[in-house]
Amino acid sequence: MSRIFINYRRQDSEGYVGRLYDHLREHFEPSDIFMDVEAMKPGVDFVKTLEEAVVACDVFIAIIGPQWITAQNEDGGRRLNAENDFVRIEIESALNHDKLVIPVLVGRATMPAGRDLPETIAALAHRNAFELSHQRFAYDVEHLVRTIKSALLPAKPASKARASSETLRRKMREIKALRDRLFEAKSSPLYAHRVENRYFPVLGDGNPDANILFIGQCPGEYEAIQGRPFIGASGDVLDKMLLTIGLKREDTYMTNVVLDRPPDNRDPIPSEIEFYTSYVDKLIEIIEPGVIVPLGRFAMGYILRKYDLPEKKMRIGQLHGKLMQAQAAYGSIFILPIYHPAMVLYSAREKDTLHQDFQQLKPFI
Ligand code: URA
16 A cells, blocks of 8 residues: 555646646655556556555645635536535545645645535644745655655554544444444354453443453453453553553553454354454554554454464464564554463462553553
C-alpha cells in the first residue's frame, strides 16, 4: 500500500498534480504514491479500495486549485456536496483516521474557510497549508518533500497522541457494534457451550484508543461469567506487571485470540482461533495500537502469521521480549511477544523474565 495519497480534482488541478508527481518521483518509489483513481484495475470496488488506500497512507495531500470549492456537476450542484464526490469522501476518511492531512494550494487558490466546506470536512480548514507557486514550483516542492520525508521516517517506539473526542466516540461505537455482533454470532464454534453454561463472550476491555493492545489466549471461568478478560489469577499478574511501568489496565486494551471459554479449560484449537481472530483483526483496525503484545504462544503465533514476520516459525522462548516491527493497514507498528502471565503462577522464576520484558513497553506510554 502507498504511503503518500494524493487527493485532487481533475478539472481543477490536473496540470499541477502531474508536475508535482514528477517531482515526487525523484524522491519516492511509484508504489509509495497513490494518485490516480483511474489506475485502479477494472472491476475493483472503488469505494472500498479508496478507503483502504487512505487508511494505509501516512501522508494525505489534498490539492486545492482555484475551482476546488466551486466546481459543479452537470446538474449545477456543487461537487463537494454530492454524495458520490470522491474528493470529499477521501478527505473525510483521512480526517476520521487522524492522518497527516496537508492541503496544498495551487493556481493561486486560497485556503477555504471552514464555513464554506461541508461540515464533515470543515476541519480541513485548520490544517496548515502549503502553497505551490508557479514561479517557485521546484523550491516549494522541495519544502513539501522534506515534510513528507520526516512523516515517513521509520517508526520509533512512541506514545500516541490523544484522539479527539469525536474519534474516541466513533471507536466506542464501532467496538460496541462488534461486541453485539459477537454476542449474536450463533456460528461461533463455542456458542453452544457458552449458552449451555450461561457464559458471556469476552470481546475485550479497556481504552478504545489504547497504544498498547494485549492479546491473551482465551477467557477462563471468571472471565466468561463476567464477560471481561483477565480478571482471574493471570489478570492479577498482568495488573502487577502493568504497575511496574506505571500503567493501569484501563490505559491499555485487552483481548484474546479465542473469545468464548473452551470446555474443560482446554487449549484453543486452530478452527476456534481462525474464527475469533476475525473479531481481533477488527479490534486492531478500530483501536490502531502502536504496539501489540501477544501473551503466550497462541497469540504470538497468530500475530506473527498475520503480519507475515520472518520470525513466524520461531518459539516464544526465543522471541519473548524482542521488539519487532510490522506494517499494519493504518501504519507501522511494533510487536512485543511476552510469556503468558499464567507462567508466573506455575514457575515463580519466570516473574523476573516477565518483569524485564514488560519494561520494553515504557516508550509506548
Ligand atoms: N484470562 C484471559 O482473558 N485470557 C487469558 O489468556 C487468561 C486469562
